[in-house]
Amino acid sequence: MFVFGTRPEAIKLSPLILQARARNNEFETVAIATAQHRAMMDDVLSAFGIKPDADMNIMTPGQTLFMLTSRILSGMENIMEQYQPDVVVVQGDTATAYTASLAGYYARKKVAHVEAGLRTGNKWAPFPEEIYRKMISSIADYHFAPTETSRQNLLKENYPDSAIHVTGNTVIDALLWMEEQLRGAPCPLEDFAPVLERYKRLVLITGHRRENFGEPFLRICTALREMAMKNPDVCFAYPVHLNPNVQKPVHAILEGIGNFFLLPPLSYPDFVWMMRKSCLIISDSGGVQEEAPALSKPVLVTRRISERPEAIEAGVIKLVGDDTDKIIYESQRLLDDPAYYKSMARGISPYGDGRASERILDILSESLKV
Numbered sequence: 001m002f003v004f005g006t007r008p009e010a011i012k013l014s015p016l017i018l019q020a021r022a023r024n025n026e027f028e029t030v031a032i033a034t035a036q037h038r039a040m041m042d043d044v045l046s047a048f049g050i051k052p053d054a055d056m057n058i059m060t061p062g063q064t065l066f067m068l069t070s071r072i073l074s075g076m077e078n079i080m081e082q083y084q085p086d087v088v089v090v091q092g093d094t095a096t097a098y099t100a101s102l103a104g105y106y107a108r109k110k111v112a113h114v115e116a117g118l119r120t121g122n123k124w125a126p127f128p129e130e131i132y133r134k135m136i137s138s139i140a141d142y143h144f145a146p147t148e149t150s151r152q153n154l155l156k157e158n159y160p161d162s163a164i165h166v167t168g169n170t171v172i173d174a175l176l177w178m179e180e181q182l183r184g185a186p187c188p189l190e191d192f193a194p195v196l197e198r199y200k201r202l203v204l205i206t207g208h209r210r211e212n213f214g215e216p217f218l219r220i221c222t223a224l225r226e227m228a229m230k231n232p233d234v235c236f237a238y239p240v241h242l243n244p245n246v247q248k249p250v251h252a253i254l255e256g257i258g259n260f261f262l263l264p265p266l267s268y269p270d271f272v273w274m275m276r277k278s279c280l281i282i283s284d285s286g287g288v289q290e291e292a293p294a295l296s297k298p299v300l301v302t303r304r305i306s307e308r309p310e311a312i313e314a315g316v317i318k319l320v321g322d323d324t325d326k327i328i329y330e331s332q333r334l335l336d337d338p339a340y341y342k343s344m345a346r347g348i349s350p351y352g353d354g355r356a357s358e359r360i361l362d363i364l365s366e367s368l369k370v
């Protein structure tokens, strides 16, 4: 049983679900959508052609963490009873992933954690994801770690070596598959294509982390505004996350600048197309930090701390936090200094080779054999 609810979980579990369904002599596959994200999850499922077996439809506008976790957990009771899975597979560190793993434990089922072992060591950043992922680890029977660093994090917390498997991150499976579909495609955004033609370079932006809400978000948006005004020949595009805590400050600060385009969240194919077209990405997204290095795109990460040190250590992404001056300085340097730009745009992919799903399914198949 695969359980997912948000955009990134749907992206990262889609390759696994499709491959498990194809290996139907080994697996009976059930895909459960909590729909923690209604529209953003649906967009991903339609891009991958996946129809969930059950949809809990739990999203409410402006939902709190209390509402979210209690609604998912109570909904999972019937799902567990109805499907009686051998293993519940969850991905990452969202409310859906945590509560589905807890539901699996309550129902005394095995739990597999995809993207296990990421840690910042700070329970408030990312909030609440650092605690969710630690709680999932304490429940999980299988820890599918994307990298050796994440494996080491789990070993330090005394999880047994035999339960930890380094597989790569399934996001790279999704990305490579989508790139293959897009090969040579023109700009899929009809209205935006003529806009893009007017500019030589594109800076792509995303942002949604809870710990950045309030003042940090305002500082980040102020930096973006300054950058757009200093560089009228560069196109700045920001597909804005639907969370009202993001929509409000972004529209208040960034609307009305000629070369700054606030877009609705993009479908996964459209977003991958835009990443490939961009010269620089400014983002606090976990998934984008993993994908962009594989596409040779530098990322300035608007976070103070990251659980993804591999790309930082490789020098292909850089933490800039929420300091307005630092964001402006680092972005301008990447736009102005070709040698510096080249040193970051190196096409290193620390998070996988596109075969993570296959490895995970091989391990599950072998271990669940009756």
Ligand code: UD1
Pocket (backbone or CB within 6 Å): 006, 007, 008, 036, 037, 038, 039, 040, 041, 059, 060, 061, 062, 063, 065, 068, 093, 094, 095, 096, 128, 129, 208, 210, 242, 243, 244
């Ligand atoms: C969630 C995850 C976060 C993940 C992020 C990916 C939790 C607690 N947080 O944060 O770990 O990085 O997703 O994007 O699990 N909304 C819509 N339509 C949508 C999606 C969201 O309207 O399709 C709006 C709703 O008002 C919703 C709000 O966004 O209440 C917040 O969604 P929620 O899933 O609670 O939090 P995110 O900030 O999206």
Ligand code: UDP
Pocket (backbone or CB within 6 Å): 007, 008, 011, 171, 206, 208, 239, 264, 265, 266, 267, 268, 269, 271, 272, 284, 285, 286, 287, 288, 291
């Ligand atoms: N993404 C997308 N459309 C967008 C912005 C991002 O499809 O408009 C994809 C992106 O390629 C990545 C994932 O969504 O795979 C990241 O999701 P998000 O930033 O919401 O969550 P996080 O990864 O930070 O948990």
